[in-house]
Amino acid sequence: MFEIIGERINTSRKLVQAAVSHRDSDYIIDDVKKQQAAGATFIDVNAGARIGHEEEDMRWLLDTIQPVCEIPLALDSPDPAILEMAFAMVEKPPMINSISLEKERFDAMMPFLNAKDCKVIALCMDDAGMPESAGDILARAKTLVEELNKIGIPTANIYVDPLVQPISTDSNKGVMVLDAVRAIKAEFPEVHITGGLSNISYGLPERHIINRTFVTLMMDAGMDSAIIDPLDNKIMSTIRTADMLLGHDQFCMKYLKCVRSGTIKS
Amino acid sequence: MFEIIGERINTSRKLVQAAVSHRDSDYIIDDVKKQQAAGATFIDVNAGARIGHEEEDMRWLLDTIQPVCEIPLALDSPDPAILEMAFAMVEKPPMINSISLEKERFDAMMPFLNAKDCKVIALCMDDAGMPESAGDILARAKTLVEELNKIGIPTANIYVDPLVQPISTDSNKGVMVLDAVRAIKAEFPEVHITGGLSNISYGLPERHIINRTFVTLMMDAGMDSAIIDPLDNKIMSTIRTADMLLGHDQFCMKYLKCVRSGTIKS
Numbered sequence: 001m002f003e004i005i006g007e008r009i010n011t012s013r014k015l016v017q018a019a020v021s022h023r024d025s026d027y028i029i030d031d032v033k034k035q036q037a038a039g040a041t042f043i044d045v046n047a048g049a050r051i052g053h054e055e056e057d058m059r060w061l062l063d064t065i066q067p068v069c070e071i072p073l074a075l076d077s078p079d080p081a082i083l084e085m086a087f088a089m090v091e092k093p094p095m096i097n098s099i100s101l102e103k104e105r106f107d108a109m110m111p112f113l114n115a116k117d118c119k120v121i122a123l124c125m126d127d128a129g130m131p132e133s134a135g136d137i138l139a140r141a142k143t144l145v146e147e148l149n150k151i152g153i154p155t156a157n158i159y160v161d162p163l164v165q166p167i168s169t170d171s172n173k174g175v176m177v178l179d180a181v182r183a184i185k186a187e188f189p190e191v192h193i194t195g196g197l198s199n200i201s202y203g204l205p206e207r208h209i210i211n212r213t214f215v216t217l218m219m220d221a222g223m224d225s226a227i228i229d230p231l232d233n234k235i236m237s238t239i240r241t242a243d244m245l246l247g248h249d250q251f252c253m254k255y256l257k258c259v260r261s262g263t264i265k266s
Numbered sequence: 267m268f269e270i271i272g273e274r275i276n277t278s279r280k281l282v283q284a285a286v287s288h289r290d291s292d293y294i295i296d297d298v299k300k301q302q303a304a305g306a307t308f309i310d311v312n313a314g315a316r317i318g319h320e321e322e323d324m325r326w327l328l329d330t331i332q333p334v335c336e337i338p339l340a341l342d343s344p345d346p347a348i349l350e351m352a353f354a355m356v357e358k359p360p361m362i363n364s365i366s367l368e369k370e371r372f373d374a375m376m377p378f379l380n381a382k383d384c385k386v387i388a389l390c391m392d393d394a395g396m397p398e399s400a401g402d403i404l405a406r407a408k409t410l411v412e413e414l415n416k417i418g419i420p421t422a423n424i425y426v427d428p429l430v431q432p433i434s435t436d437s438n439k440g441v442m443v444l445d446a447v448r449a450i451k452a453e454f455p456e457v458h459i460t461g462g463l464s465n466i467s468y469g470l471p472e473r474h475i476i477n478r479t480f481v482t483l484m485m486d487a488g489m490d491s492a493i494i495d496p497l498d499n500k501i502m503s504t505i506r507t508a509d510m511l512l513g514h515d516q517f518c519m520k521y522l523k524c525v526r527s528g529t530i531k532s
Binding site: 167168171172174175178200204205206207208209210213214216217220221234237238241242244245246247249250251252255256259264265266 | 433434437438440441444466470471472473474475476479480482483486487500503504507508510511512513515516517518521522525530531532
C-alpha cells in the first residue's frame, strides 16, 4: 500500500502558523481529521517556522493532535533535540523526519536514533550538497541504510528520500532519480522510497500535470510513499489510479470507493 | 520521439462516416490538418464501417487526404486486398495497420508485406484469442518480429501492439502488459511498441485519469507510439509531460512550446 505522509501541519504554512500562535486547537484538530479522512497514513508535524518557539510549539501541537489522531506522527525538525523531546511525548512509534549524511546532523542524530522503535526518513544529502547522479544517490542511500542498520533500525523501517531536483535545471533530472530509485530497490528490496515531489516542476508552468505524471513514474520505479498534501485531489487521484494499474488494488475496490466518495476525478 | 498515430479518420466515427458518404472533402481535410497541427506523426485511415463500400471509400479518402497531408498514412483494414490497393496509391512509405498471428490474416498478409518499404503494426493476437500472460505476449511478439524480419521488414519498422486489456476484468492486466513491454524491449531494443490505450479503463468510471496514468506507465516501460486522438488534450498533455520527464525534451523546449500554444493544461 502506498503511504501518504500528510504535510499540512507545518508552521511555514500561514494558516497553521496563525493557529499555532493563537493556540487555536480547533483549527489544528480539524485539519488533522481531514488529512486522516483523505487517506493520510502519517501526520507530519513541523513547528520550525516560529523562530525561538519550536520547542513549545511542538509540545502544544503534539498535545493537541494526539488525542484525535489514529495514525502515527512524522516528527519533523532539523534539530535532534526537538526530535528527542517529541519522541518522548508520542504514544505510537513515530516516523522521524529526518536524518541525512550532513556530518553535523548525522553525528547528532545517530545517538538519538540508536535502538529506537521508529521509522526514519533518510535524505540522500551530504555536506557536498545535492546528489549529482543516480550512482551518487545510490551510494548515499547505501551508506544511510548500512549506518542505520548498525544501530538497530531495520531496512523495512527506512524511508530513503532520493531528493527530487527540478527538471528545469537539467533535462536529465527525472531519469536520474528514477534510475536511482530502481537501483536502490534492487539493492534493498525492503527499503521504502519517499520524498516530496513538487521540486520536479520548480520553475515550469502548469506544475500540476508535471507533478502527477512524475509521481506515476516514481511509483513505477518503486516509490511507495510520499510527503504530500492529502487534500490535493489531483495528486491523490493519480496515486490511487497508479496503485490500481500497478496491481495493488484487487477488483479495483479502492479505486471504485474513491470514485464513489468523489475523491477521484478525471 | 513519441509517435502519435492519429485515429480520427475512421468511418466508425459518426461524423466521419457522414462526411465520407456525402463525399464532403472539406470536413476530412480540416480534420487531417487539425491532427497534424496537434502533433500527429501518422494519419490512420480506416474505411471499414460502410459495409460493401470499403474499397471506394478508401480510394476517395486517400485521394482527398494525400494532397494536404505532410506526414505518412497508416493504412488500416483487416482486409489484405484493401491494404494492397491502398499501398499502391500512397506516395510516402506508409504504416500498415495491421498484421496478427491469426492464421487466415497472417497467411494473407505475409505475401503482401514481402519486401515492402513500410512500417507494420503487429498485433499480439492469434487464433486462441487475446494473450493470457506477459510471457504469452512476448512469445507472440517474438514470432511476429522473426517472421517479418524473414520477409525483409527490419525490426525498427515493426510496431508491436501488446493488446491492452481491461483492468476491470483482472487487477493484474496492467502489470501483465507493462512486464511484457519491458521484456519485448529487452529482447528487441529497436522494435517500437504501440497500441490503443483506452481498453485499460473499459468498464470503470472516470476513464480519463486511468488512461492518462496508464500511458505514463506504458511510456516508462518502453511504449514509444500510440494510436490515439491527437485532439484529446488530456492524453496529449500527459504524453508531452512524460516525454519531458523521461529525458526526451532538452531544456523542456517542447513542453514549454505546448504550454504557450495552450495544448498543455494541468
